[in-house]
Amino acid sequence: MLVRIVRELTPEEVLRRIKRYEKEFGMSFDEFEELFLKRRIDRSKIGAYFDWAGLVHAYRGYVEGGELDYMIEELREFSPQQMRLLTPKRIELLYSLVSLRVESISDLARxxxxxxxxxxxxxxILKKLGFVEFRKRGKRNIVPETLVEEITFLIR
Structure with a gap:
């Protein structure tokens, strides 16, 4: 089944994408931007420029303020086994992470x-699917946070 997912990227994913652009173009974003603005890089790279710029600005905001805000839309093909992982209890967990303020996994369970x-x-399991992330808060608390804003099942 085809599944459309709108989700937040993790800081690690953003950094991996930035590094992929650096490798692809053989330079840092700042160098690329300077050349691009001076029209020394082909304008056909405009999509890459805006994507890379968004990633870099989001990551810099994360480094400075501790919060990352970078959403993507993905289309994924889910196998029947993956679909079975989306049980009512797990979907309820996703909803609860959005609607409840939780301080830890035990707080969520309670x-x-x-x-x-x-x-x-x-x-x-939701983390493996890319729907949830664990963030460490303090010395002991691990706080689950949803990365997903929207999940749509496309039946074709």
Missing amino acids: KLKRNVKNVYQDLK
Whole structure:
């Protein structure tokens, strides 16, 4: 089944994409931008320029302020096995991460009246699908955060 996902990139994903552009063009973004603005780089690269610029600005904002805001839209082909991973409880977890303010995995489990171990297992599966990220807060707390803003199932 085809699945359309609108999600936030993680800082690591943004950095990987920036490094891919640096490797592709053999220079830093600042060097590329300078050449591009002086019209020394082919205008057909305008898409790459704007994508790279967005990534760099989002990452710099993350480094300075601690928050990353970079959304992408993906179309993924989900196998029947992957579709089975999206159980009602896991979908409820995604919704809860958006609607509830949670301080930790155990806090989330408590608010959902579920076993912490089961919630953690479900969150790990959602993380593998790229829907959730774990952020460390303080010394001990691991806070789950959703990366997904929208999931649409396309039946064709």
